[in-house]
Amino acid sequence: xxxxxxxxxxxxxxxxxxxxxxFSTAAFSTSISSAFTLTTGGLALLASSALWLAxxxxxxxxxxxxxxxxxxxxxxxxxxxxxxxxxxxxxxxYDVLFxxxxxxxxxxxxxxxxxxxxxQWFDSHEIGTAEGIYAGTGNAGAGVGALVLPRLYGxxxxxxxxxxxxxxxxxxxxxxxxxxxxxxxxTAETARANSNLKSTLYVWTRFAAIGLMLAYAMSFxxxxxxxxxxxxxxxxxxxxxxxxxxxxxxxAIQTAAGTFAxxxxxxxxxxxxxxxYMSDLWQRKGWTPYPFLSVEQxxxxxxxxxxxxxxxxxxxxxxLSVAGYLxxxxxxxxxxxxxxxxxxxxxxxxxxxxPVMFEERPGVAAGFVGGVSTAGGIVYPLAFGWMPNIHSGYxxxxxxxxxxxxxxxxxxxxxxxxxxxxxxxxxxxxxxxxTETAPGGDD
Amino acid sequence: MTxxxxxxxxEPWYRWGRRVLYAEMLIAVLVTVFSLSLAFMGQAGxxx
Numbered sequence: 001x002x003x004x005x006x007x008x009x010x011x012x013x014x015x016x017x018x019x020x021x022x023f024s025t026a027a028f029s030t031s032i033s034s035a036f037t038l039t040t041g042g043l044a045l046l047a048s049s050a051l052w053l054a055x056x057x058x059x060x061x062x063x064x065x066x067x068x069x070x071x072x073x074x075x076x077x078x079x080x081x082x083x084x085x086x087x088x089x090x091x092x093x094y095d096v097l098f099x100x101x102x103x104x105x106x107x108x109x110x111x112x113x114x115x116x117x118x119x120q121w122f123d124s125h126e127i128g129t130a131e132g133i134y135a136g137t138g139n140a141g142a143g144v145g146a147l148v149l150p151r152l153y154g155x156x157x158x159x160x161x162x163x164x165x166x167x168x169x170x171x172x173x174x175x176x177x178x179x180x181x182x183x184x185x186x187t188a189e190t191a192r193a194n195s196n197l198k199s200t201l202y203v204w205t206r207f208a209a210i211g212l213m214l215a216y217a218m219s220f221x222x223x224x225x226x227x228x229x230x231x232x233x234x235x236x237x238x239x240x241x242x243x244x245x246x247x248x249x250x251x252a253i254q255t256a257a258g259t260f261a262x263x264x265x266x267x268x269x270x271x272x273x274x275x276x277y278m279s280d281l282w283q284r285k286g287w288t289p290y291p292f293l294s295v296e297q298x299x300x301x302x303x304x305x306x307x308x309x310x311x312x313x314x315x316x317x318x319x320l321s322v323a324g325y326l327x328x329x330x331x332x333x334x335x336x337x338x339x340x341x342x343x344x345x346x347x348x349x350x351x352x353x354x355p356v357m358f359e360e361r362p363g364v365a366a367g368f369v370g371g372v373s374t375a376g377g378i379v380y381p382l383a384f385g386w387m388p389n390i391h392s393g394y395x396x397x398x399x400x401x402x403x404x405x406x407x408x409x410x411x412x413x414x415x416x417x418x419x420x421x422x423x424x425x426x427x428x429x430x431x432x433x434x435t436e437t438a439p440g441g442d443d
Numbered sequence: 444m445t446x447x448x449x450x451x452x453x454e455p456w457y458r459w460g461r462r463v464l465y466a467e468m469l470i471a472v473l474v475t476v477f478s479l480s481l482a483f484m485g486q487a488g489x490x491x
Contacts, residue, residue, distance in 0.1 A: 005456040129460050136467060246485030259482045263475050270471035273464035330483065337475050 004121040007180060011114040012134050014074050014175050019141030021081055021164050022108035023227075025050060025101045027149040028157035035157075036094040046098065047228060050105040054374040057109035062116060062367020066195035069188065070117030070363070071179025074110055075172045081107035082168030089162035104161075107168075111135065112370045116363035119355030120182035120191065125280065128302065128352030132276020135351060136344070139269035142227070143262060194361045202430035203358060203365050206423040211412035212350050212357075213369045214405040215306060218313055219346025221376020222397075223268045226343075229381045230261030230336075237390045241329040260333050267340025268347070275348025279305045296416040299356045303413045306353060309345035310406045316342045317398040324391025357419065 025032070026047055033043050064073045084103045091097035114134055122130040153160040182188035203209050234242065234257035247256045282301040290304050297303070316339040323332035350369065358365035383401075384393030412422070420427035 002454075002456055008456070126454070126457060129457065129464070133460055133463055137463070140467070245483060256482055259478050263478060266474050267471050270467040273460075274468055277461065277464055333479060333482075337479075 003180070004183065006178065007121050008118060008130055008134060010175055010179055011070075011074070011117045012137050014078060014171055015110055015114045015134060015138030016141040016144075017164075017168055017171050018078060018081070018107040018110040019138050020145045021085055021168060022050060022105050023142040023145050024085075024149060024160065024164055025105065026228075027145050028153075028155075028160065031150075031155040031157050032097070034155070036097070038094070042094075046101070048378065049098070049102050050108075051224065051374060051377045052102065053106040054108050054377075055371045057106050058112045058371030058374065059367040061109040062112040062363040062365070062371065063195055063200060064363070065113045065116040065366075066191040066361065066363035069179075069181035069192075070113050070120065071175060071181055074113045074117065075176035075179065077107060077110045077113065078168045078172035078175060082165040082172060085161050085165030085168060087165075089158040089165070091158075104165075109371075111138070112363065112366040114138065115351055115355065115366040115370065116191070117179070117181070119359075119362040119366075120187055124299075124356045124359075125284065127355050128276035128279035128283070128348065129273065130276070131351045131355065132273035132279075132348045136269055136272030136276075136348065139223075139272060139347075140266070143265045143269060146262060146265075190360050191362060195364060198430050198432075199361055200364050200368075202423075202427065203361055204368055205425055205430065206419050207412040207415075208357060208419060208422065209365060209368060211409040212354060213373050215310055215346060215409055216350045216369050217373035217376040218310060218402050218405055219343050219350065220370070221373045222313070222317075222380060223265070223340075223343050223347065224374070224377035225380035225384075226264055227261065228377070229384050230264060231257045233257075233384070233390060234260050237324055238327075238329045238332065241327070245329075260336060263333065263337050264340040264343075267337055268343040271341045271344035272348040275309065275345045276352050278345070279349055279352035292410060293413050294416050297418075299353055302349070302353045302356065306346070306349035307406075307410065307413070309342065309349045310402075310409060312342040313339075313346050314398045314402050314406065317394045317402065321391050321393075321395035321398075324394070325389075 029043060029047060032038065032046065038046070061073060061077070081104050084100050088097055088100035088104060091100055115131060118130050118134050119127060149160055182191070231254065235253050238257075239253060242253050242256045245256065247253050279302045282305040283299065285301070287301050288295045288304050290307055293304055293307060294300055316335060319335045320332065320339060323335050351366070354365050354369050355362045380397055383397050384390075387393045387396055415422045
């Protein structure tokens with residue numbers, strides 16, 4: 001087996017397990033609620049807490065991956081979250097359990113560490129497929145957790161948390177033992193040398209990086225928002241139609257609504273590698289169909305593929321609103337399945353670009369793009385729920401937020417100027433004259 | 444050498460990588476069809 005293949009497998013398994021732990025609390029929310037007699041508000045707080053640490057945590061983890069090596073940081077994240085998962089199995093009251101599960105949920109920050117790790121091993125012509133396999137398979141951990149854990153453990157969430165934590169510790173040991181930070185010393189050294197505050201500010205102020213961050217907020221931010229919102233949406237917006245299928249009672253309607261919601265989650269995760277593959281294909285073929293986007297950059301075809309994905313996300317989100325207004329449940333669910341695929345095109349498309357665009361600062365860039373955008377998972381459900389008609393929230397977000405996001409993306413990517421000058425402040429402003437900077441330059 | 448000159452399909456990892464992504468898409472389609480067919484027959488609960 002090639003060494004880079006081994007590194008991809010290690011990163012993928014590590015991220016799959018981290019994602020499984022991230023959303024394992026949600027899989028047992030009903031059991032936890034029953035065991036600790038939680039109110040509806042308390043249950044909602046527990047569900048939303050899974051996302052709290054992701055934005056700042058991912059930013060820090062990305063920087064740390066560049067600085068200390070992804071194999072060290074990933075092993076550390078799995079180790080502390082695994083230990084905390086074991087501890088949560090013995091929690092005696094809800095307050096302790098809540099804090100411990102909050103820390104376990106921070107395992108989700110490992111995403112950007114793995115992105116950095118894979119980018120340090122794979123070349124630019126194959127990076128989309130490699131990152132897609134890593135992230136897509138890992139994302140599926142959430143769906144697999146929802147599918148398997150309750151069936152395997154019933155209401156014994158403490159046993160599940162114990163076993164998940166022990167396996168996480170084992171994977172952490174393997175990651176530390178077999179993981180290597182990069183394909184060669186020079187690559188690892190370049191990333192390490194560029195992991196300083198000025199470098200971070202340089203990345204954060206590039207318009208292209210901000211455009212990619214917004215694109216990821218439109219795709220992954222939306223994916224995790226829909227994970228939490230869709231069961232409520234179908235149970236509320238299509239309650240009568242679901243009852244008409246033979247699901248009577250609150251529990252049965254919730255189960256049916258959850259089934260429809262899970263379809264989105266599975267498609268958004270499992271089509272993600274295909275999106276990375278498509279990005280590689282567009283790059284190889286040199287496809288640049290949009291005249292208003294730059295064709296000068298070396299990664300231009302990948303930018304064009306991502307624009308296609310963003311348009312599909314907006315269109316499918318509006319179609320969900322239309323299906324809701326029409327009140328046709330089968331149509332809504334079919335559109336939802338397609339919507340999941342469109343979202344995967346966005347998530348896979350973004351991280352086929354980030355490591356190529358910021359070749360010398362992959363962790364810092366992945367932390368910014370993958371971290372800040374996660375806030376969408378908290379914001380969108382609020383917007384969906386704010387509208388008086390439950391079906392109109394999708395169109396509101398699509399037109400009110402996603403169209404401006406996409407316009408910014410187009411504006412950022414239409415410029416033929418390189419990264420160094422197309423941003424707030426020039427490269428020299430942030431990094432100083434090129435002779436005094438660390439190796440690398442992303443431009 | 445540009446990206447256009449490189450054919451990643453020649454590399455061993457890329458061959459199984461493509462199989463993995465095809466398999467994942469197939470799983471997604473099968474889970475979707477199976478679950479929705481159960482749901483519309485009034486037997487949801489497989490992946491919920």
